Amino acid sequence: MHPxxxxxxxxxxxxxxxxxxxxxxxxxxxxxxxxxxxxxPLDPDAFTVTRxxxxxxxDLAFPxxxxxxxxxxxPNEIAATLADRAPAALDAAAQxxxxxxxxxxxxxxxxxxxxxxxxxxxxxxxRQIASAEPPYGAPLPDTGRTTMVEYSAPNTNKPLHVxxxxxNLLGLSLCNLLAAAGExxxxxNLVNDRGIHIAKSMVAYQKWGGGITPQRSGQKGxxxxxxxxxxxxxxxxxxxxxxxRDQGIAxxxxxxxxxxxxxxxxxxxxxxxxxxxxxxxxDPETRALWETMNGWVYEGFDRTYRRLGxxxxxxxxxxxxxxxxxxxxxxxxxxxxxxxxxxxxxxxxLEAFGLKDKIxxxxxxxxxxxxxxxxxxxxxxxxxxxxxxxxxVASEQVLHFKMLFALLxxxxxxxxxxxxxxxxxxxxxxHGMGKLKSREGRAVDADxxxxxxxAVARRKALAGxxxxxxxxxxxxxxxxxxxxxxxxxxxxxxxEKNIQFDxxxxxxxxxxxxxxxxxxHARICSIVRKGIAAGQLATEDLLLAPLPDPFAGLGTGxxxxxxxxxxxxxxxxxxxxxxxxxxxxxxGLRGGxxxxxxxxxxxEKALCIELARFPSVLRLAAGQLSPAPxxxxxxxxTKAYARFYHNCPVLxxxxxxxxxxxxxxxxxTAATLxxxxxxxxxxxxxxx
RNA sequence: GCCCCUGUAGCUCAGUGGAUAGAGCAGCGGAUUUCUAAUCCGCUGGUCCCAGGUUCGAUUCCUGGCAGGGGCGCCA
Numbered sequence: 080m081h082p083x084x085x086x087x088x089x090x091x092x093x094x095x096x097x098x099x100x101x102x103x104x105x106x107x108x109x110x111x112x113x114x115x116x117x118x119x120p121l122d123p124d125a126f127t128v129t130r131x132x133x134x135x136x137x138d139l140a141f142p143x144x145x146x147x148x149x150x151x152x153x154p155n156e157i158a159a160t161l162a163d164r165a166p167a168a169l170d171a172a173a174q175x176x177x178x179x180x181x182x183x184x185x186x187x188x189x190x191x192x193x194x195x196x197x198x199x200x201x202x203x204x205x206r207q208i209a210s211a212e213p214p215y216g217a218p219l220p221d222t223g224r225t226t227m228v229e230y231s232a233p234n235t236n237k238p239l240h241v242x243x244x245x246x247n248l249l250g251l252s253l254c255n256l257l258a259a260a261g262e263x264x265x266x267x268n269l270v271n272d273r274g275i276h277i278a279k280s281m282v283a284y285q286k287w288g289g290g291i292t293p294q295r296s297g298q299k300g301x302x303x304x305x306x307x308x309x310x311x312x313x314x315x316x317x318x319x320x321x322x323x324r325d326q327g328i329a330x331x332x333x334x335x336x337x338x339x340x341x342x343x344x345x346x347x348x349x350x351x352x353x354x355x356x357x358x359x360x361x362d363p364e365t366r367a368l369w370e371t372m373n374g375w376v377y378e379g380f381d382r383t384y385r386r387l388g389x390x391x392x393x394x395x396x397x398x399x400x401x402x403x404x405x406x407x408x409x410x411x412x413x414x415x416x417x418x419x420x421x422x423x424x425x426x427x428x429l430e431a432f433g434l435k436d437k438i439x440x441x442x443x444x445x446x447x448x449x450x451x452x453x454x455x456x457x458x459x460x461x462x463x464x465x466x467x468x469x470x471x472v473a474s475e476q477v478l479h480f481k482m483l484f485a486l487l488x489x490x491x492x493x494x495x496x497x498x499x500x501x502x503x504x505x506x507x508x509x510h511g512m513g514k515l516k517s518r519e520g521r522a523v524d525a526d527x528x529x530x531x532x533x534a535v536a537r538r539k540a541l542a543g544x545x546x547x548x549x550x551x552x553x554x555x556x557x558x559x560x561x562x563x564x565x566x567x568x569x570x571x572x573x574x575e576k577n578i579q580f581d582x583x584x585x586x587x588x589x590x591x592x593x594x595x596x597x598x599x600h601a602r603i604c605s606i607v608r609k610g611i612a613a614g615q616l617a618t619e620d621l622l623l624a625p626l627p628d629p630f631a632g633l634g635t636g637x638x639x640x641x642x643x644x645x646x647x648x649x650x651x652x653x654x655x656x657x658x659x660x661x662x663x664x665x666x667g668l669r670g671g672x673x674x675x676x677x678x679x680x681x682x683e684k685a686l687c688i689e690l691a692r693f694p695s696v697l698r699l700a701a702g703q704l705s706p707a708p709x710x711x712x713x714x715x716x717t718k719a720y721a722r723f724y725h726n727c728p729v730l731x732x733x734x735x736x737x738x739x740x741x742x743x744x745x746x747x748t749a750a751t752l753x754x755x756x757x758x759x760x761x762x763x764x765x766x767x
Numbered sequence: 768g769c770c771c772c773u774g775u776a777g778c779u780c781a782g783u784g785g786a787u788a789g790a791g792c793a794g795c796g797g798a799u800u801u802c803u804a805a806u807c808c809g810c811u812g813g814u815c816c817c818a819g820g821u822u823c824g825a826u827u828c829c830u831g832g833c834a835g836g837g838g839c840g841c842c843a
Binding site: 504 | 792
């Protein structure tokens, strides 16, 4: 684990951190000097600048307890001293523009509370957003660290369901998060493309397929293949029931062990096993069918991945990696790291890791699940030599990964300690329907779910009357909103928690939801378009921060940002029927930074402070490998904006200057919303 | 039996040792004939699972329980 993904480069976007460091500097000058020789007791990471519980107590708060402990003083004394000495240092920093002007400081017991000058606050934060170089939203300075993220890891016998969607969204946004924090990210997929479950689909297709293809059936390839898998399982269940009846076993008497016995004598299973055997012997006909059916599945996956915004740097296939795993086990046996049992099976002793022994090769010499992962792990590091390797895999496999990493340690892989399992809880269905199982065909299919959400979004968008029913982009818009709902719903909760999937809650677009966030962004775009249409604003006055195109627009969601892929400022056409396209990537208004001194309403101040929190939230999220803080932040920012919107008229502000200041504030808010949404893989439509 | 995760408002969840524990949903009552009502404001709602411990201070850290979920040598 590397809790520190932060780097000095981003501190300049974060004046709250600057304030903290300035206060620490004051404390050092006051006391630390007479502690020469001892290691610096005021480690910045031990201190935080927070917000007071109520706004009238101040805008920022500095709890003095940690300093009290380190300096051997009473917290109240520290707060009092800071109240006395900090203003001079803070004023000096405010002069240089790195922090807002402080109107006052007050020691309240053990806290130092700071009151920020509203206009100066607005000026500082909006300048950091609107005129940051590199442009706002660009990855932070390169940390030099390369991280591989394996996620999705589907089986090629069935389409993706909601559980996979959670995995994909976690993986996707984790990649975005780390890239934004200045790391080089390698998203990879590991496809489980061989094994008995694949053989089942193949057998079913041979028996009942009648040569059907995705083209002829009109189905997505993965859905078609999945239907044969379900068909096989249904037929198998029927067959087992028959076999049991023939043996005089009642259906409710079938337990796990009789189940296994029945499968051993099942003709259908025999066919599947035979198919797998032929596959392993590289029987050309079997391989050809396998290639064909897997090809269909990949075409289907590709559409779903594109839709969700997932992209992979490299695909690994189990059919290609399990051989290497076997070799590694053989080598381990030769070196005496692993042991062979009497029946010929290969084992690892893991009691040194507090784990039970683990089988690595079956007695017949074939590989088990972990063997393949062993090979893949080595292959990954051989391919890329990254600094760490993250596996986004469900929590049912925590033990598997503990064992895998232990095995890599036993094999003395120097990077074994850099492997990390990012586990997440299950997605379960309501009404006691239990775990998602596509075997029975009752899973919530990912494509169906996305379609359904898009349909709801489409109805609501049309009902709103702000989108053109004939626009070609309506499909993309509806999909963007539907995905916004689903992605925010799934990413909001901590990864370790199980999610009981509630279709009704997902389809609800009000309150703490993705569409509500998107709506704030769309409102801002609408204000600016109106201002331009009315001649109050000019398109040329928009300050633009180019973003990778899909971030700004509708459609397939945000792909992984690639460094150096920023389009030029001049590339956007202004010929959209809704208004200038530039509206959707503007980060401010020319002259807006100076005008921002005008902003003094409580809602304006609250919005600015919310904007200022973004860098620390990004740092936190990247540090704990979790998109959830970003999701929570976006909802907070949305609420702060909505309050502003209701209390502070923008285009009808009292003065021209205040109008421009508010437009500017709106645009910096839109930029922050857009950027946060992009981290979660959510598009930010400019109208809805 | 052992290991891991979770337990906070009626429901779904935030809250990584600090001030009077917060949102959304649900319920009730309101919002300028508005720059988009997918919004806002108000009210109602809490033994932060329980018991100990550490600490100036614990929803947060430790120990032990309880409850739910997941896992535990030839499934993946």
